[in-house]
Amino acid sequence: MKVYEAQDIRNIAFIGNQGSGKTSLTEAILFQSNIINRKGNVEDGNTVSDFIEIEHEKGYSIFSAPVYFEWKDKKINIVDAPGLEDYVGETYNALFAADVAVIVVNAVNGTEFGTDISVRRTKELKKPIAFFLNKLDSESVDFEKLLNDMKDSYGVKVAPVQYPLNHGSNFNQIVDLFKMKLLTFSADGKYTESDLPASEQSKASGLRNQLVESIAESNEDLMNKYFEEGDLTQAELTAGFKNAFSSGEVYPIFCGSARTNIGVASFIDFVATSFPAASDFSYITNDGKEIKVDSKAPTSLYIWKMYSDPKLGDMAYFKVITGSIAPGMELVNHQRSSTERFGQVFSIRGKNRDEFPSIQAGDIAATVKLKNTHISDTFHDKSFDLEYPKIQYPKQKIRVAVVPKTKGEEEKVGTSLHQIALEDASIVVEHSQELRQTLLFAQGDQQLQLIKWRLSNRFKVEAEFIEPRVPYRETITKASRASYRHKKQSGGAGQFAEVHLIV
Known part of the structure; x- marks a missing residue:
């Protein structure tokens, strides 16, 4: 196996709303790169990145799954993350592993809740953001409306690198604004480049100018040259794009259909040639270094x-x-x-x-x-003392008490839950001495179902989730006064005391 250096490595996380086609896009990429000779699909449970039994049962991704492939002398790592909010811990894991987030958007549905929250989280983690508009082979796609909606939601940083010339069942052509070329795709996903038709020159030039301006704004020298000459060379555009993309100044949009392989090979080409390499990034330790x-x-x-x-x-x-x-x-x-x-x-x-x-x-x-x-x-290394920041997961949303179905298996349930928590740090397991219960804090009902499945299938212990007990406590409800006089005569001086108590 070839060992790759950082300048030849690209690390990407596929995130976004459930059903946007992240796993299908991952599968199409592996097919284009000849890792697999036949694409699987989510419905049949035979994709490379959804390989765990419960993912086959549910029909969607639950765990983040890394895959890698080689393309144009580059090693590209992709982490396919789940879309359901209950599995947000896996999404955070994927974002921490990757250098770049590619948010996959279902072009039919447009921007969804999962799209919005993916953008917000990626920005919080200060990771570069790109969009891949998937399912453009659907008849109900309105690209212009989708583009305007994305600009309204995410600002002027949204900039198409490509746009579909046609969409729907005949979708097979994409306009590349970097090269100002028309990409025509065959059924196997391979594509050829040709000159733009005259009918697209005006639209393509307008969108390209917006893209070039967004890139130039991130660098004063590029901006000056753009104003002087009205355009940038291909080398300047690529270098400027890397800098603008890495610093979060531009959110590029790519187009395609994972189902029909359209736009997949051109996307990978762009990743290999124009996405920032692993060597372009740095990390801040807990002591600020x-x-x-x-x-x-x-x-x-x-x-x-x-x-x-x-x-x-x-x-x-x-x-x-x-x-x-x-x-x-x-x-x-x-x-x-x-x-x-x-x-x-x-x-x-x-x-x-x-x-x-x-x-x-x-x-x-x-x-x-x-x-x-x-x-x-x-x-x-022993001589290189440092610590990288921990992954900070969202606060858990629900709380349940966990009890074994079989009496006497409390310790086994507790041990199993702690093992699950080591693998899913987005949950918290707590043994409450006050309630005398094992409490589980989780992200949602789907995550609870997953935990119950793992207890049963991996640890061979059955458990139930119930409402936690209420920690009733006695307390003072109003002011009170009391007094007591003690007298005892048993010879001699005797005993006398008077006590006043105010609460």
């Missing part, structure tokens, strides 16, 4: 996901920030103040894992059998 992605520095990495599977084993997914990691290396777990030995290191593609001789800075990978490791843990 900026750490650049650099394979020549001492090794440091952080854990962004944990998952235990009977077949795969205990998997720890990590991202290398500096240096490199190879089998047999020992690193310090900063949070646990312990040393762990890394065995094999893998690049992951769904349930498949490919062993690599080393993983360089900027890359995403996984290992097995780390003994005492949690999500957000930082690992580093």
